[in-house]
Amino acid sequence: MYEHNTKIKKLIKDKNIKLTTARVAILEILEKAKKPLSYEDIKVDISMDKATFYRNIAKFEKEDMINSFESNDKKRYFELKKEPHAHFICMECNSIQCIKNIDITLPNYEIYNVTINGKCPDCQI
Amino acid sequence: MYEHNTKIKKLIKDKNIKLTTARVAILEILEKAKKPLSYEDIKVDISMDKATFYRNIAKFEKEDMINSFESNDKKRYFELKKEPHAHFICMECNSIQCIKNIDITLPNYEIYNVTINGKCPDCQI
DNA sequence: CTATTAAATGCGACTAAGTTGCAATTGAAT
DNA sequence: ATTCAATTGCAACTTAGTCGCATTTAATAG
Ligand SMILES: [Mn+2]
Ligand SMILES: [Mn+2]
Ligand SMILES: [Zn+2]
Ligand SMILES: [Zn+2]
Numbered sequence: 001m002y003e004h005n006t007k008i009k010k011l012i013k014d015k016n017i018k019l020t021t022a023r024v025a026i027l028e029i030l031e032k033a034k035k036p037l038s039y040e041d042i043k044v045d046i047s048m049d050k051a052t053f054y055r056n057i058a059k060f061e062k063e064d065m066i067n068s069f070e071s072n073d074k075k076r077y078f079e080l081k082k083e084p085h086a087h088f089i090c091m092e093c094n095s096i097q098c099i100k101n102i103d104i105t106l107p108n109y110e111i112y113n114v115t116i117n118g119k120c121p122d123c124q125i
Numbered sequence: 126m127y128e129h130n131t132k133i134k135k136l137i138k139d140k141n142i143k144l145t146t147a148r149v150a151i152l153e154i155l156e157k158a159k160k161p162l163s164y165e166d167i168k169v170d171i172s173m174d175k176a177t178f179y180r181n182i183a184k185f186e187k188e189d190m191i192n193s194f195e196s197n198d199k200k201r202y203f204e205l206k207k208e209p210h211a212h213f214i215c216m217e218c219n220s221i222q223c224i225k226n227i228d229i230t231l232p233n234y235e236i237y238n239v240t241i242n243g244k245c246p247d248c249q250i
Numbered sequence: 251c252t253a254t255t256a257a258a259t260g261c262g263a264c265t266a267a268g269t270t271g272c273a274a275t276t277g278a279a280t
Numbered sequence: 281a282t283t284c285a286a287t288t289g290c291a292a293c294t295t296a297g298t299c300g301c302a303t304t305t306a307a308t309a310g
Contacts, residue, residue, distance in 0.1 A: 018257060018306055039296080049260045054297060056258085069242065070195045074267085074296065088234060102229060109213060110244040117194065119235040143277060143286060164267080174289045179268060181287090199267065199296085 005031075015063045022048045023056055027080070030066065035096055036077035036087065069115050071096065087113070090120035130156070140188045147173045148181055152205070155191065160221055161202035161212065194238050196221065212238070215245035 008027045012019050025046050030037060039053055046053070057078060060066040068078045071089050077096060086099040097120065104114055133152045137144050150171050155162060164178055171178070182203060185191040193203045196214050202221060211224040222245065229239055 020258065020306075022259075050296090051261080051298075052259055059258095070197055070199070072195060074195070074199070076296080088231065091237065099231065102231070104227060104229070104241060106213065106224065106227070106241070108246040108249070109241075110249065111241055112216065112243045114239065114241050116229060116231070116234075116236055116239050118237045121233040124233070124235065145277075145287065147288075175267085176269075176290080177288055201267080 007031075011065065015065065017059060017063065022046075022052050023060075026053065026056055026060075027065075030078060030080050033079070035098060036069070036079040038071070038075040038077050040075060067113055069113050071115075072117060084111075084113075086116055088116045088118065088120065090123055091117055092119055092123035095120055095122075132156075136190065140190065142184065142188065147171075147177050148185075151178065151181055151185075152190075155203060155205050158204070160223060161194070161204040163196070163200040163202050165200060192238060194240050196240075197242060209236075209238075211241055213241045213243065213245065215248055216242055217244055217248035220245055220247075 005024065005028050008024055008031060009019060011027060012023055017023075025048065026042070029042050029045055033041075039050060042053070043050070057066070057068070060078075061068060065081055066078050067081050068076050069087060071077055071094070072091055073094055077087075079098075083100075084103075086102055086104070088097045088099050089095075090097075099116065102114075104111060130149065130153050133149055133156060134144060136152060137148055142148075150173065151167070154167050154170055158166075164175060167178070168175070182191070182193070185203075186193060190206055191203050192206050193201050194212060196202055196219070197216055198219055202212075204223075208225075209228075211227055211229070213222045213224050215221075224241065227239075229236060
């Protein structure tokens with residue numbers, strides 16, 4: 001038994017779902033990352049099967065613990081739920097950045113997430 | 126020989142690429158549609174192979190004739206290039222709407238397209 | 251601490267959007 | 281009408297993600 005991250009444990013317990021090593025592992029990685037990650041990004045650092053990964057991701061989304069979006073590379077990216085913000089995806093280098101200083105509202109629409117595609121500052125000619 | 130859409134023909138000719146029936150067919154459908162379409166949406170109305178479809182789409186994108194984005198349903202959506210605008214994708218009913226009245230700028234970033242995910246007015250409880 | 255059981259996991263097979271190699275066809279130009 | 285590069289159709293392939301099912305594990309009750 002290791003000294004597990006108690007913050008992560010609490011996050012899971014508070015949702016009344018089983019506290020499993022797979023769930024702790026996924027959430028710990030997402031917490032350390034400062035940007036959204038795909039299964040591809042994470043798989044080297046975890047030992048679980050991809051079915052387990054995606055089933056837990058689905059659970060986390062249902063429990064409103066994470067949010068996710070589709071990038072331009074056909075992969076889905078995940079991050080722990082924080083204050084709402086947009087994401088910029090560079091179509092040159094595929095980097096993803098959290099954009100906190102814009103906010104978009106549309107009357108009568110409920111907005112869950114916003115993705116902006118383009119060329120990041122580093123990739124301008 | 127039919128009376129082909131001369132506007133579409135011109136669109137192709139102006140780019141100095143071959144005027145083929147496949148290209149005219151794709152562009153005619155995209156022009157008639159008032160919203161972005163996927164291959165899935167279009168395939169019933171065209172007879173070409175999907176490889177031909179996607180190769181022409183790639184060509185159109187390279188020639189800057191259309192733009193495209195990834196939806197939440199893992200499909201890519203295409204539309205004729207017009208004035209820049211955002212797209213709203215409903216995560217309940219998967220409908221897509223062109224949103225012309227918001228505009229987003231980020232200093233030092235070049236923005237190609239913006240997608241907003243959420244719940245459309247029709248899908249509010 | 252042990253038994254019970256629903257939930258979670260691993261594995262392998264599968265799905266579906268999109269891509270690629272190659273031989274046959276077509277359209278623009280001479 | 282001839283030529284030749286560009287385009288097409290077909291079949292095989294790629295890849296992120298999903299699913300069924302047998303096994304394991306975490307929570308709970310005794
Ligand atoms: Mn973010
Ligand atoms: Mn549009
Ligand atoms: Zn970049
Ligand atoms: Zn809707």
